[in-house]
Amino acid sequence: MIRDYGFAVFIALLSTLIFIFSPKWGDDFRPGQTLKQEFVEAKVVEVIANHIQPDARVPSIMTGKQVFTAEILEGNEAGKRVKVDNPLSRQHNVYVHQGDTFIMMIRDTPSGTVYWAYNHKRSTAIYWMCAAFMVLLLSFGKKEGLNSVVSLYFTAALIIGVLIPSIFAGWNPVLVTIVLMGIKIVVNFILVSGYNRKSICAMGGTLLGVVAAGIMAQAFGEMAHLSGIYLDKGEDVIYLAEQPIPIRWLLFVAIMVSALGAVMDVAISIASAYNELQITDPKLSPKQLMIASMNIGRDIMGTMTNTLILAFAGSSLTTIMMVWGFDMPAAQFMNMPVIAVSIVHALAGSVGIVLTIPLTAWLAHYVIKPDPQTVLEHQAS
Structure with a gap:
């Protein structure tokens, strides 16, 4: 068993090590952040105002402005409730309802802290899709499917962990x-x-x-x-x-x-x-x-x-x-x-x-x- 999967295990461990140590190496030449900001999950507690209407050219998109209160779910301000002004346009359209979870940007500015509805929480759908892909690949491919997953993981490690930092270096x-x-x-x-x-x-x-x-x-x-x-x-x-x-x-x-x-x-x-x-x-x-x-x-x-x-x-x-x-x-x-x-x-x-x-x-x-x-x-x- 170990002999059959030994090389795949070695490549998976090597890829993991690349992901672990690459950020430390990249810090030497990655540009510093000029803005003090963080991105956290938040939940809509109550929609206070909905000044919205369907877009004239794309009726499925609502444009205008929302005002709602949200509870921050993680980070240094977890549990805090804040008021959010949420302008809606075609390009930035984070239209939310009561109970929705979204990604909030918290930015410190000279005039105070800004709380902004940065984006919908899309990661859940992506993770479920990845899981479905893995299940199908492993179910039909078995050992070859596992090797394919390891190969993809190694490719990501080389591109994200080595190639991109090398270009910036x-x-x-x-x-x-x-x-x-x-x-x-x-x-x-x-x-x-x-x-x-x-x-x-x-x-x-x-x-x-x-x-x-x-x-x-x-x-x-x-x-x-x-x-x-x-x-x-x-x-x-x-x-x-x-x-x-x-x-x-x-x-x-x-x-x-x-x-x-x-x-x-x-x-x-x-x-x-x-x-x-x-x-x-x-x-x-x-x-x-x-x-x-x-x-x-x-x-x-x-x-x-x-x-x-x-x-x-x-x-x-x-x-x-x-x-x-x-x-x-x-x-x-x-x-x-x-x-x-x-x-x-x-x-x-x-x-x-x-x-x-x-x-x-x-x-x-x-x-x-x-x-x-x-x-x-x-x-x-």
């Missing part, structure tokens, strides 16, 4: 990302497929594919005069760092992280296909195996490139709606930074998927060798 984001993604790739395939020639081949194909995608994004991004500053919140993070952030290279980082999952899927599919074909018919030459694997890869390529492009299209849906609504000419919308960044991301990730197929098949030719025992069994039959 001013480290070279390209080198850090390649090293971290390489570690992630190795750990993921050992957890999911075990340590064997097939996994080694998929590891190499994945790393080459995501690096190619990152280079493509960076090269064509710079040709289009784009940089990480045009990413969502790209300009805002500049002001968070106490030292200059190498914002120029964040396009490379973003595309490597976003394309990794799809590229891993393609790489293991090609490596598995090569391996299974070799086992099924050991008489096939390496060239024949490569051609057959790439033919399988062509079928995968069509769906996976669509998957990646549709994922970016979904994340940019409202922007696309704005382009359509304003009837923008191509010369206008194709040159908008937000559109250009999305297109570069989608195409660079798709290029990574396309290149992963021949790269993995080529690696399989050198890495995946026929098992002599399998060959003898086939000849005997």
Whole structure:
């Protein structure tokens, strides 16, 4: 039992240690908070006034102003009841009823303490959804499902606990990302497929594919005069760092992280296909195996490139709606930074998927060798 789950347990413990020690390391270069504020749970005791009406354009949203009393449920002021003025707009719409629990922001200002309805309490729904996902994954996947959960946990630890603090620390984001993604790739395939020639081949194909995608994004991004500053919140993070952030290279980082999952899927599919074909018919030459694997890869390529492009299209849906609504000419919308960044991301990730197929098949030719025992069994039959 311990032998079967030993590596997964080790990776889970390592991920936990990263989450524990990363905040202490990050404190050295994380910007200090200029505002004294805290976020706590609070409960609506009584709604004093409701000066609200349905929004003219979005009738399901109530706008106007509420006044209510709330009891603070945690923190230094737990048990205290305060009066809250709650303006409601389309963007900030924390419309509450008596008995609702919400997130309150408590901020100390020169003119006194401000109590504000910051947001609905959404964490409960998110935690229940995560729990449902875990139950389904473990129920149907069993050991492989558990390994998938550990792999996701490790990915979060690397990105949140190492990659992001490293960028704020001013480290070279390209080198850090390649090293971290390489570690992630190795750990993921050992957890999911075990340590064997097939996994080694998929590891190499994945790393080459995501690096190619990152280079493509960076090269064509710079040709289009784009940089990480045009990413969502790209300009805002500049002001968070106490030292200059190498914002120029964040396009490379973003595309490597976003394309990794799809590229891993393609790489293991090609490596598995090569391996299974070799086992099924050991008489096939390496060239024949490569051609057959790439033919399988062509079928995968069509769906996976669509998957990646549709994922970016979904994340940019409202922007696309704005382009359509304003009837923008191509010369206008194709040159908008937000559109250009999305297109570069989608195409660079798709290029990574396309290149992963021949790269993995080529690696399989050198890495995946026929098992002599399998060959003898086939000849005997």
